[in-house]
Each structure stands twice: as structure tokens, then as C-alpha cells.
Amino acid sequence: MKYIKYNIEYENKLNVAVIGCGGHTYRNILPCFAYAPVNLVAVCDLDINKALKVAKVFGFEKVYDDYHKMLSDVKIDAVFVITGYDKDSKSLYPKIAIECMRKGCHVWIEKPPASSSAEIREMIQTSHETNKKIMVGFKKMFFPSIQKLKQIISSQEFGETTSVYIRYPQNIPLNVNDRQDNKKMLWFLDHIVHPLSILVYLMGEIKSIYFNINEKVGSSITNITFKSGAIGTLHLAASASQTSPLEHLEVIGEGANVIVENGVKLRYYKKGDRVVKELKHLNGGYGRMSSYIGDDEVAPIFWEPEFSLGQLYNKNIFMLGYAQEILYFCESVLNNEPIMIGSLEQALHILNVYEAYKYEQGVLVTIK
Ligand SMILES: NC(=O)c1ccc[n+]([C@@H]2O[C@H](COP(=O)([O-])OP(=O)(O)OC[C@H]3O[C@@H](n4cnc5c(N)ncnc54)[C@H](O)[C@@H]3O)[C@@H](O)[C@H]2O)c1
Known part of the structure; x- marks a missing residue:
């Protein structure tokens, strides 16, 4: 069992951004940041009003409706992507995660990590090429x-x-x-x-x-x-x-x-x-x-x-593993340790x- 520190007690924190301000982000992901070593730098949603409201409640410094602009504007260590599917019912995570890694960010993505094993292999390759970590939120x-x-x-x-x-x-x-x-x-x-x-x-x-x-x-x-x-x-x-x-x-x-x-x-x-x-x-x-x-x-x-x-x-954020998976990701990035739980290799399988x-x-x- 882990002793949980509060966000306010950490000295060394990651500058993070969130892409996607839907129901799951609001209910289950953002509340976890109270127990993780993170500075909430920027938040993005296609619907700017959603992003503005989320920023106000949770205290993000900057707000965007275009994640490309966000990635170019602000210095971010890690991005949490919680977006879901495109209009063709394909998982949005591979495309966005690859872009984030190429912009120099570590990435945490929600499930389902991809719609095909080929896309997971692309993410693995990009992670190797960019030396950026990526983790999938397999909360269970x-x-x-x-x-x-x-x-x-x-x-x-x-x-x-x-x-x-x-x-x-x-x-x-x-x-x-x-x-x-x-x-x-x-x-x-x-x-x-x-x-x-x-x-x-x-x-x-x-x-x-x-x-x-x-x-x-x-x-x-x-x-x-x-x-x-x-x-x-x-x-x-x-x-x-x-x-x-x-x-x-x-x-x-x-x-x-x-x-x-x-x-x-x-x-x-x-x-x-x-x-x-x-x-x-x-x-x-x-x-x-x-x-x-x-x-x-x-x-x-x-x-x-x-x-x-x-x-x-x-x-619920602890019983269902959300807070622990986010803390595990942040610690893996801060300590430069490999992701062993929620890894892309597990996702590929x-x-x-x-x-x-x-x-x-x-x-x-x-x-x-
Ligand atoms: N692990 C779990 O327990 C759990 C539970 C619920 C949902 N989820 C997952 O979380 C994800 C989101 O689910 P949700 O219910 O919050 O969906 P949602 O549709 O309510 O929210 C998705 C949000 O992402 C935004 N978005 C989409 N594409 C974007 C882009 N390119 N740039 C910026 N914002 C973008 C949308 O505008 C929307 O606000 C899904 O992948 C879902 O499977 C996981």
C-alpha cells in the first residue's frame, strides 16, 4: 500500500496539460490531480466554453480549443489525453499521442488506446524515436x-x-x-x-x-x-x-x-x-x-x-485505481522509470x- 502525498506537499512537479474536457475528465481524472505531483498549466477542448469552465473549477492557467496551438505555446512535460473517438468511430488516441510525443511531451491516454494493433505499434515506434513515455489508463x-x-x-x-x-x-x-x-x-x-x-x-x-x-x-x-x-x-x-x-x-x-x-x-x-x-x-x-x-x-x-x-x-478515484494510475505515470516520468503497468506492450497484446x-x-x- 502506498502513502499518498497531497499535490500541495510536492516540491518537484510536472507541468501538465489536459486534452478533452468531457464527463470522464471532470468526474474521474481531474479530481486525481489533488494527489499527484502536477502543475495544471493548460487545458484544451474543441468546445472552448467547456475548457474555460473546467479551467475555472480546477485552476488551469491557460485555455485552448486547439491542441496544436497549445503544444506550440506552452512548455509542457506531460499531456493527459481523454478524448474518445472520431466521427468514424476510431480511437483518437494514436493520432494525438503521436503528435504530443513529437512535440516533446510524455503522454497518458485513456482507453481504448487504439482501434487496431497497427496503431499501437506506431505509438511504440514514436515513443522509442522520441524517447517519450506513454501510458494507457488501464485503471483495473x-x-x-x-x-x-x-x-x-x-x-x-x-x-x-x-x-x-x-x-x-x-x-x-x-x-x-x-x-x-x-x-x-x-x-x-x-x-x-x-x-x-x-x-x-x-x-x-x-x-x-x-x-x-x-x-x-x-x-x-x-x-x-x-x-x-x-x-x-x-x-x-x-x-x-x-x-x-x-x-x-x-x-x-x-x-x-x-x-x-x-x-x-x-x-x-x-x-x-x-x-x-x-x-x-x-x-x-x-x-x-x-x-x-x-x-x-x-x-x-x-x-x-x-x-x-x-x-x-x-x-471512487482510489477504489477504481484512477488516482494510483495517474500517480504511477507521474512518478515514472519524474524518476525516469519504465512504464510496466499500463504499458504499450500490454496494450498491443x-x-x-x-x-x-x-x-x-x-x-x-x-x-x-
Ligand atoms: N477508464 C474509465 O473508467 C473510463 C470511464 C469513462 C470514459 N472513459 C474514456 O474516456 C474517454 C472520454 O470519455 P467521456 O465520456 O468523457 O467522453 P466525452 O465525449 O464526454 O468527452 C470527450 C471530450 O473530448 C473533446 N475532444 C474530442 N476531440 C478533441 C480534440 N481533438 N481536441 C480537444 N478536445 C477534444 C470533446 O469535445 C469532448 O468534450 C473515452 O475514451 C472513454 O472510453 C474511460
Whole structure:
């Protein structure tokens, strides 16, 4: 767990700019800057009135409706780009990120980082050529629950991670021709990056997938083999109730398993035996145990947030990893350390998996 400093307590800060002043920027990104080492130098939106209002609320010094002009006018260390799609439903991030890097800025971009793996490769190349860092806001990699789960599954006592199950509500176009069309795939791309970012962060790269689609509602089950040898299921439960929590995640090791429900509740079933010590000599105690409660050393660990204290951990920007991902990016830039979480290499792999859904269902697709 990290000790969080407030913006006002930092001495060494990055001069930053923001491109895109939509709902997500206002709700989730700008509030994070209160906990990051940043000076809010400039803000830009195509709609100047939006940018002016945002600048007033959050205290940006300069306001623009053209990011080219902004990049030429002011000295900026890093740019946060939160723009979304163009009129053809293509992700705007590759074009804008490449321009920012060429203008000498490090870049943080929202998801989906691109509409194709080719665009991610272009960003990787530009990042190498310009020596500028770029990070994708895969917030789920930074959820406290997912970070803890990662720590648990990396421990010796958990053993190797052997299988994983993740559920997320999302439909996919039934017709394979529709799956070649950016417009028709927009929401699939927009959301598939969320569960895939969890899988890639926890389990490493995917070797192959095959998927089947429910023809009525467009839900799907994808069977996955990871390069590590682990296997998994991605259940895109399109027709789940709108009132339900979105996610369920379970990772199985060797004699141990760990579950994250609804992104916040973590349950860890440690390796161990349900039979208490005093019954062990009685043939394992099977058929004779009057209690389901085992010994304390092997008891499950359960964590959930508390909502009484005015802490940082019970703000959504911390529970959903936004503040942590932004802090991680700023620290990586300030300390000149590589981006390992939310990297373009992870993004490339995620886009490679996304592109595998352009095939017919029911065929085994090897991921590059
Ligand atoms: N990680 C998450 O939890 C999460 C949640 C919501 C949205 N998002 C992502 O955030 C992004 C924005 O979402 P939103 O809901 O705020 O969208 P939005 O449409 O409300 O806002 C986008 C803003 O970007 C501006 N913009 C577009 N092109 C621009 C350009 N060239 N220069 C300057 N400004 C430009 C638009 O005018 C608009 O104000 C999307 O990529 C979305 O997928 C992520």
C-alpha cells in the first residue's frame, strides 16, 4: 500500500496539460490531480466554453480549443489525453499521442488506446524515436483489490496460477462482417479492454482463444490458453441484469483460490484442510464433523471497504485505481522509470486479442 502525498506537499512537479474536457475528465481524472505531483498549466477542448469552465473549477492557467496551438505555446512535460473517438468511430488516441510525443511531451491516454494493433505499434515506434513515455489508463490494473490479488497469486504458498474465470457484461455483434466494422464494434472495443487488462496483468500473455456467441443476446464465452500454460474463461454476460454488479473474478492456484467480487470484495481461500487438528487422527474426521469452521491458520481472508471514515481508500478515484494510475505515470516520468503497468506492450497484446474476435466463432485463433 502506498502513502499518498497531497499535490500541495510536492516540491518537484510536472507541468501538465489536459486534452478533452468531457464527463470522464471532470468526474474521474481531474479530481486525481489533488494527489499527484502536477502543475495544471493548460487545458484544451474543441468546445472552448467547456475548457474555460473546467479551467475555472480546477485552476488551469491557460485555455485552448486547439491542441496544436497549445503544444506550440506552452512548455509542457506531460499531456493527459481523454478524448474518445472520431466521427468514424476510431480511437483518437494514436493520432494525438503521436503528435504530443513529437512535440516533446510524455503522454497518458485513456482507453481504448487504439482501434487496431497497427496503431499501437506506431505509438511504440514514436515513443522509442522520441524517447517519450506513454501510458494507457488501464485503471483495473490499479484497483487495490486487483493489486492485492496479484500479490497473492505471486506468492509461493498460492502455487502456480492454473486457471482463471472472469465475468463482465458486454455483447458482441453476431455477424462476422459486422465485427470488421469500427462503428459496430465500438462498444465491444470500449469495454473488452477492461476484463482483458485484468487478465493480461494477472496472467501474462494469451496464447490462443476460441469463443462461442449466444445468438439471441450476443453474450459470449471465450476459452483461453495462456502462454504460461494456465487456462481461463472470459464470460461476456451481455444479458445480465442492469442492477447486478458487473464483475466476478476468480483465480485458482495449486490448492488455493482467490476471488474478487464487484471489484472491491476480496476473498482468499488459503491452501489448507477443513479438518481441524484435533480430528486429524480420526480418519480425517469425514462424516463426524459438527462444524464447518476450520483452524485459524487456514481460515479464508476476506476484505471489503469500510465507509465510515473520511479516508482516501473509500473514494471512487482510489477504489477504481484512477488516482494510483495517474500517480504511477507521474512518478515514472519524474524518476525516469519504465512504464510496466499500463504499458504499450500490454496494450498491443490486448489489441491483438481484440482483433481475434474478428474471426468466425468456434475456431481456435492463435494470438500474435
Ligand atoms: N477508464 C474509465 O473508467 C473510463 C470511464 C469513462 C470514459 N472513459 C474514456 O474516456 C474517454 C472520454 O470519455 P467521456 O465520456 O468523457 O467522453 P466525452 O465525449 O464526454 O468527452 C470527450 C471530450 O473530448 C473533446 N475532444 C474530442 N476531440 C478533441 C480534440 N481533438 N481536441 C480537444 N478536445 C477534444 C470533446 O469535445 C469532448 O468534450 C473515452 O475514451 C472513454 O472510453 C474511460
